[in-house]
Amino acid sequence: MNVIRAVGRLWLVPVTLVAWEIATRAAGQPFFPPPSATLARMGEMWLSGPPAHLLLTEQAMSDFGPSLARLFAGWALAAVLGVAAGVAIGCSPRLSGYLDPLIHLGRAVPPPLLVPFFLALLKLGTPAQLATIVFGIIWPILLNTIDGARTVDRQHLETARIFGFSTAQRLTRVIVPAAMPKIFAGLRLALSLALILLIVAEIFAGSGGLGYRLLSAQRTYLYADMWGCLVVLGLLGYLLNSAFLLLERRVLAWHRSARQTT
Amino acid sequence: MLEITDLVHSYGSHRVLDGVSIRAAEGELVCVVGPSGCGKSTLLRSVAGLIRPTGGRVLIDGQPVERIPDNLAVVFQDYSRSLYPWMTAANNVALPLRRRGLDRRRRRDAAMAALDQVGLADAAEKYPWEMSGGMQQRVSIARALAYRPSLLLMDEPFGSVDAQTREDLEDLVLRVCAHHGMTTLLITHDIDESVYVGDRVIVLTRSPARVAADLPVDLGESRDQIATRQLDAFVRLRAEVGRLVRGGSPTPTVLEKH
Ligand SMILES: Nc1ncnc2c1ncn2[C@@H]1O[C@H](COP(=O)(O)OP(=O)(O)OP(=O)(O)O)[C@@H](O)[C@H]1O
Ligand SMILES: [Mg+2]
Numbered sequence: 001m002n003v004i005r006a007v008g009r010l011w012l013v014p015v016t017l018v019a020w021e022i023a024t025r026a027a028g029q030p031f032f033p034p035p036s037a038t039l040a041r042m043g044e045m046w047l048s049g050p051p052a053h054l055l056l057t058e059q060a061m062s063d064f065g066p067s068l069a070r071l072f073a074g075w076a077l078a079a080v081l082g083v084a085a086g087v088a089i090g091c092s093p094r095l096s097g098y099l100d101p102l103i104h105l106g107r108a109v110p111p112p113l114l115v116p117f118f119l120a121l122l123k124l125g126t127p128a129q130l131a132t133i134v135f136g137i138i139w140p141i142l143l144n145t146i147d148g149a150r151t152v153d154r155q156h157l158e159t160a161r162i163f164g165f166s167t168a169q170r171l172t173r174v175i176v177p178a179a180m181p182k183i184f185a186g187l188r189l190a191l192s193l194a195l196i197l198l199i200v201a202e203i204f205a206g207s208g209g210l211g212y213r214l215l216s217a218q219r220t221y222l223y224a225d226m227w228g229c230l231v232v233l234g235l236l237g238y239l240l241n242s243a244f245l246l247l248e249r250r251v252l253a254w255h256r257s258a259r260q261t262t
Numbered sequence: 263m264l265e266i267t268d269l270v271h272s273y274g275s276h277r278v279l280d281g282v283s284i285r286a287a288e289g290e291l292v293c294v295v296g297p298s299g300c301g302k303s304t305l306l307r308s309v310a311g312l313i314r315p316t317g318g319r320v321l322i323d324g325q326p327v328e329r330i331p332d333n334l335a336v337v338f339q340d341y342s343r344s345l346y347p348w349m350t351a352a353n354n355v356a357l358p359l360r361r362r363g364l365d366r367r368r369r370r371d372a373a374m375a376a377l378d379q380v381g382l383a384d385a386a387e388k389y390p391w392e393m394s395g396g397m398q399q400r401v402s403i404a405r406a407l408a409y410r411p412s413l414l415l416m417d418e419p420f421g422s423v424d425a426q427t428r429e430d431l432e433d434l435v436l437r438v439c440a441h442h443g444m445t446t447l448l449i450t451h452d453i454d455e456s457v458y459v460g461d462r463v464i465v466l467t468r469s470p471a472r473v474a475a476d477l478p479v480d481l482g483e484s485r486d487q488i489a490t491r492q493l494d495a496f497v498r499l500r501a502e503v504g505r506l507v508r509g510g511s512p513t514p515t516v517l518e519k520h
Pocket of ligand 1: 297303305
């Protein structure tokens with residue numbers, strides 16, 4: 001049943017591909033290579049390596065490796081900073097009184113504008129790139145964590161007080177778990193933003209990686225390469241989101257079930 | 263053991279408790295019954311140290327309650343928000359025991375023993391949302407038991423379960439409180455329940471709450487859902503409490519006996 005339903009939902013994908021193929025072939029524009037050519041180029045670039053390396057080429061390693069490392073490092077860093085700061089701010093009305101205006105100001109700054117600033121402040125390459133990613137994606141994590149920590153059920157907190165939980169217990173066993181559904185929503189949004197900012201950072205603040213490949217392909221009129229990068233970025237975003245949903249489903253099993261029963 | 267003297271509390275200018283004095287001896291189960299909204303929860307929260315009353319004094323074992331005492335446990339009415347849904351029953355029960363300085367194994371053992379006492383040994387690994395309301399409330403009681411408080415506070419603990427479960431839980435509380443010799447303050451708006459469960463029934467007046475009467479319950483130690491409720495003494499006391507809750511004045515005959 002599930003298979004049939006999945007197929008039912010996926011039929012639009014091949015139809016679109018075929019339509020695109022026909023349209024691009026008919027148009028014959030170099031800027032719009034047919035999907036088949038793009039796919040062939042992608043295989044050539046990234047998947048024609050030795051079987052020992054799972055067919056991955058050297059170029060695949062140098063394109064994906066650093067990009068994925070940056071993506072995850074930036075995301076993890078933003079997660080740690082955002083959750084820690086968010087819990088602290090959410091638990092302290094005084095702190096949030098001071099910081100709320102700053103947070104909303106910071107959030108309103110478009111992150112790409114800060115690339116030059118980070119470049120001046122930090123070294124070209126990884127530090128400036130990470131700073132760009134972290135600064136760009138931390139907001140949904142921070143704001144959601146603050147909201148989650150602020151809206152913990154009063155009775156959950158009173159129970160913690162009655163039974164004399166230590167500060168650490170209160171944070172790790174009550175506040176963070178209670179805020180987890182909101183934290184996860186923030187983390188998921190941040191993950192999709194991270195992919196965007198990764199490309200921004202790689203285009204403006206370094207060499208190597210998918211973003212750089214995309215830029216150089218475009219500059220050298222290698223349109224099939226460029227489209228290959230776009231496709232792979234789309235796929236990457238889709239995969240990351242799916243993987244994250246799986247994780248979320250496991251971690252927040254209590255949340256989904258609790259909501260279904262009450 | 264518990265001495266509440268002239269407790270006064272106002273929310274802003276709205277006076278809720280107006281000089282409430284209640285005493286409970288060691289091991290006694292005192293029921294507080296009063297009309298809805300009269301300030302019962304406020305009373306309990308003052309005793310627990312969750313709010314600072316406007317006036318009056320609460321002593322537990324001779325110690326004034328300033329912060330939340332560490333020999334006190336609370337069972338709230340709303341079990342669905344009292345247990346942590348992200349933890350299994352056993353972990354919910356075991357979590358407060360860190361404070362008792364028990365290591366992981368002994369916390370676990372104590373939690374299992376308490377769950378066993380409330381008849382939930384099999385449900386230790388279940389999450390709250392996998393359990394019925396009555397089961398959740400039993401976990402909540404097990405958590406209080408495992409904590410080994412000398413004072414147990416219960417705020418309408420059976421207010422949101424069905425009648426059959428309610429009777430089972432009443433018997434459970436009677437059994438475990440007697441077994442552990444815990445002093446218990448049980449708040450309820452159910453007149454029947456207060457008489458059935460209590461060693462003493464305190465009736466509060468309509469808001470602002472004062473003590474309308476303090477009635478000893480002469481029904482013996484062991485109680486039975488059917489037999490006890492048929493006793494003349496039970497019926498008379500229930501009628502008396504009912505009259506008082508509705509704002510009537512005490513009947514001399516009932517008071518004269520003591
Ligand atoms: N935090 C609060 N702030 C202001 N007023 C409050 C607060 N808590 C309770 N009250 C008011 O105090 C009065 C007594 O409330 P309380 O919850 O103590 O009554 P109760 O006897 O427990 O009621 P119930 O039988 O409905 O549980 C009510 O009129 C209520 O509106
Ligand atoms: Mg109440």
